[in-house]
Amino acid sequence: MTPAPDFDNLVGKEVPDEERARLLRAHRLLVEAGPPPELSPELDSVPWPEESQMPLLKPKQRRPLLLAAAIATALGIGFVLGQATGPSSNSSSMQAVRVVKLAGTELDSDARATLELGKADASGNWPMILHARGLEQLPEGGYYDLYLTKGGKPVVLCGTFNVKGDEIIVHFSAAYDLSHFDKDGWVITRQRPQNHEPTEVVLKPTPV
Amino acid sequence: MPRGGSRETTGEDPRDERGLTDGDLISRVARRDANAFELLYRRFARPVFGLALRRLGDRMRAEDAVQETFAAIWRSARTYRPERGPGAPWLYAVARNAIVDRSRNRSEPPAEAPEAASLEPSPAERAEASYVSWRVHRALEGLSGNERDVIELAYYAELSQSEIADFLGIPLGTVKTRTRAGLSRLADLLEGELQ
Numbered sequence: 001m002t003p004a005p006d007f008d009n010l011v012g013k014e015v016p017d018e019e020r021a022r023l024l025r026a027h028r029l030l031v032e033a034g035p036p037p038e039l040s041p042e043l044d045s046v047p048w049p050e051e052s053q054m055p056l057l058k059p060k061q062r063r064p065l066l067l068a069a070a071i072a073t074a075l076g077i078g079f080v081l082g083q084a085t086g087p088s089s090n091s092s093s094m095q096a097v098r099v100v101k102l103a104g105t106e107l108d109s110d111a112r113a114t115l116e117l118g119k120a121d122a123s124g125n126w127p128m129i130l131h132a133r134g135l136e137q138l139p140e141g142g143y144y145d146l147y148l149t150k151g152g153k154p155v156v157l158c159g160t161f162n163v164k165g166d167e168i169i170v171h172f173s174a175a176y177d178l179s180h181f182d183k184d185g186w187v188i189t190r191q192r193p194q195n196h197e198p199t200e201v202v203l204k205p206t207p208v
Numbered sequence: 209m210p211r212g213g214s215r216e217t218t219g220e221d222p223r224d225e226r227g228l229t230d231g232d233l234i235s236r237v238a239r240r241d242a243n244a245f246e247l248l249y250r251r252f253a254r255p256v257f258g259l260a261l262r263r264l265g266d267r268m269r270a271e272d273a274v275q276e277t278f279a280a281i282w283r284s285a286r287t288y289r290p291e292r293g294p295g296a297p298w299l300y301a302v303a304r305n306a307i308v309d310r311s312r313n314r315s316e317p318p319a320e321a322p323e324a325a326s327l328e329p330s331p332a333e334r335a336e337a338s339y340v341s342w343r344v345h346r347a348l349e350g351l352s353g354n355e356r357d358v359i360e361l362a363y364y365a366e367l368s369q370s371e372i373a374d375f376l377g378i379p380l381g382t383v384k385t386r387t388r389a390g391l392s393r394l395a396d397l398l399e400g401e402l403q
Contacts (some may be wrong), residue, residue, distance in 0.1 A: 003366060004363075005362050005366070005368075009366055009369065010369070010384075010388070011387070011388050011391065012384065012388075015330060015388075022392075022395045023391045023395060025395065026392075026394040026395040029340060029343075029344050029364065029398055030344060030359070030394070032337070032341075033340055033343075033344035034341060034364075036254040038363075039254060040267070040271060041256060043253055043257060046246045046253075067328070086324055110352065110353075112353050131250070133353050134352065134353060136388070151258065165227070169247065199392070204240075205369070
C-alpha cells in the first residue's frame, strides 16, 4: 500500500458531507490499489491484433517451436484480415522505432497525442500511428492535419483526420525522407471551414 | 474462453466521452474492428500488466501474460454476452485465465508448507485486492489526461499540490480543481466498488 496523501489537503474542507464521503472512498481505493505499473516500450506500443498472437520479440527466451506455431497462427489471421479489409491492411503491422509525444498549444491546451513511427518499408514509406486525446470536435467542414515541419513551420502534409469523441487513433504513412525535416518535427493543425492553411497549430512536440 | 465465468458486479458498464463502454469495444472486436482492439488495449494494458505482476511477480512472464490476454480477447471476443454483464469483469476473467496458464508453466518445485500459521493474506484476500487494483487502474484510464496526471502525481509520485503545479507548470488552483474533478470522476467510475 502506498503512503496516502493528505485527503483534506487534496480536496479542501469546503466540500459538502455527502460529496466528501464519496471522494474519500475513491481516495481510499486509490491508496489501496497502489500505483499502476509502467509499461515497457514493447507493451506501450499497441500491438496489431495479429501481432498480439505472437510473443514479444525476446528470442533468447523463446522456444523456436512455440514461435513458429504463433507465427503460423498470425499469418493465418493476417491473411483473413487482409481478405476482409483490403490492401490497406497490408501495412498494418508496425513496431514503433520512434515515439514522439505532442502537447496541446494554447489553442487547445487539453489536447495531447503520441505519434508512433514504424520502420520505413523498402519503398521508403514510414508507417505512423497517431493516438490523440482531448482534441475538440470541429464544426462541419473542419478537420485536422498532420504536418512535418522544417524550421518549426509546417511544410508537408502527412494526412488528415476528423475527431468525434475524446480519443482517436489514426494510421498514416509518410513518403518523405525524414532527414530533410526537423527532428521529431510533427505538428497537428486545425483547419476550420473556409480555412485551409496550416496556421493553427494545436499540437506540437513536447520539449525533450 | 473465458473459463470460470465472469465476476459478478452490480455496476453499469461506464461509458467514455464518446459513449463507448468496455462491452461495446469487446463486441466490436468480435466483429474484427482493429480500432476497437487498440482502444481496448489502451484502456486495459496497464490493469492487465498490474494484475499479472501481482500474481506472477516477474516482469518478463507478466509481459507474456499481457500478450496472451489480448490474443485471447481477439480470439474469444465473440463469447462475450453484453446481457450477462459489463465488459471489465469479462476481461478480468480472460486475464486471470491467461495468468493462471502462465503460472502453471512454471517449472519451479512447490514451496515447503509453512510450520506456523502465516500472516500473509489468504488466496481469497489476495484475489480481492487484485480485483480492487484492477478496477482502480482501469478507472484511472477513464480519466482525462489532465486529471490522471495530477492524481497519479499526488498518489503515486507523492508530490504535494505545489510540487505538482511546479512540475506541470500550471497554477496551484488548477491542480486543486483537476484533483477534485479527477477524484469525483473516479468515484463515478468506481461506483460498484464503493457500495
